[in-house]
Amino acid sequence: MNEDAAELRLQLAEQLTRAGRLRTAPWRRAVTTVPRHEFLSGGYFERIDLPGRPTAWAPVMPEAPSWMTSCYADTSLVTQIAGTIVPGDLRGEITRLPTSSSTLPSLVVRMLEDLQVEDGHRLLLVGVGTGYSSGLACHRLGADNVTAVEIDPDVAARARSALGRCGYAPTVVVGDGLAGWKDGGPYDRIVAYCGTVALPYEWVQQTTPGGIILTTVGGWMYSSELARLTVAEDGTATGRFLDGRNSFMIARPQTPPPLGVLPDLDQADEQPAELGAHVLDDWDTRFVAQLAAPRAQRMTLDRDGRTEHVLLDVEAGAWAVLGQDGSRWLVRQGGPDNLWDRITDHVARWHRDGSPGLDRFDITVTPEGQTITWRP
Incomplete structure (x- = not known):
């Protein structure tokens, strides 16, 4: 098995070199020497996605035929579920969230x-x-x-x-x-x-x-x-x-707080929205939106045959609900400020500056906090 692991480490190093991730000789020596499988000796969880059911996780232990090869695959391997559960604790599947991984x-x-x-x-x-x-x-x-x-x-x-x-x-x-x-x-x-x-x-x-x-x-x-x-x-x-x-x-x-009981999402009147919730499907746009509302959580609700997109800042008590009426997007907002208006203003300013890529964003950290800006 040790000979197999050594060969798998060499193969992994070659793969990472070709991908441009492994660039210098000292780190290459580390990859070809350090046995990743030793750090996965307690097994890992395999993801199981089936239609109509939540994502599940099933344990894979070292005696499994696929275990050693998986240890040297270029993939993340979940090693803990729900804060305490490790692969050796289970014989079946679990649908809780991962909390630690390789x-x-x-x-x-x-x-x-x-x-x-x-x-x-x-x-x-x-x-x-x-x-x-x-x-x-x-x-x-x-x-x-x-x-x-x-x-x-x-x-x-x-x-x-x-x-x-x-x-x-x-x-x-x-x-x-x-x-x-x-x-x-x-x-x-x-x-x-x-x-x-x-x-x-x-x-x-x-x-x-x-x-x-x-x-x-x-x-x-x-x-x-x-x-x-x-x-x-x-x-x-x-x-x-x-x-x-x-x-x-x-x-x-820094993980999000539990959503708890949702506020009354019908207490505000609908207004036309300059931006629709679909813009958040784009990675860069969503990153810019987070700069305006870093502690807003995003979810969808199906109510009365209509899909609604909800943003909620639990700590601030601010929320926004977006839905479509034909081709139009409408928004309801509540709390101490208009959450979606704040996001819209920030995204619009980014668009006016030419929508620079995230590699043109700068970050500064001082005793007063963190600031992120972009260069047009």
Whole structure:
């Protein structure tokens, strides 16, 4: 089996090289050396989609014929469901939401390459997952230079164990990764394998001037982009969004609140809408909309034979409902402000500036918060 795994690692490295994700010799050596299957020894969940039923997940354990090959496929593998359930806990299927995974290797490697690390750099990884990315980092930088922080103690324990089996002993701590890990800093590089709505200023504080932070930034409508920021001497960080649509599970402290009981969606009169809800099907447009309403959640309801598109900011109490009357879009809005008008104004300004791609967006983080703008 070890010979098979070694060959599969070589094949994976070749695949990632051809795709332009694996670009330098030190990271290639890491990919061909670090055994990803050791970080999946507890199995993974296979996605099952059947018509007329919710997405289900079924466990795949190491004794399955497909397990080893899947470990070295360029795909994400779910390793935890509903915050506590791992593959060994089940004999059937489950329809709850995934809460931890082994990210597809091409994205893991691309992000490590984009960090532009050098020998001797100190690295903080936020979101340890299975520990595979930490293993690659240990091979490249040495375990003494690698710290990983994970909010889930069980996930952290499994990752620590897998790293130990591979001969690596980085610092793996349990804590809120959005707070970083001050005791191990300052860091030359920080990389987050979880999504953020707002990049925490603690990361900036814990990064040396000239250091780099790499994370995905998005919102609760789930359009996100990979951002690379450089920390300045004045304690701010600035950067831009890199090409490619990337998404991670949002860091647990920034996940959306439960929708709870919906407000009375019929308490406002319908008005003509300048933009229809269909514009949110476009990734870039949805990202721009999130800048105006980063904490709005999106859903659809079927009522009285009509599909309604609902946006709801639970914390602010603002909501909007859009529906079609023939070819016309109509909107009802309620709460402290008109949520859809706010989104429409922001998207319209982006259109007037020529709808620049997300690689022309800039991000700045200061003690006062996060700002995202675009260049026409």
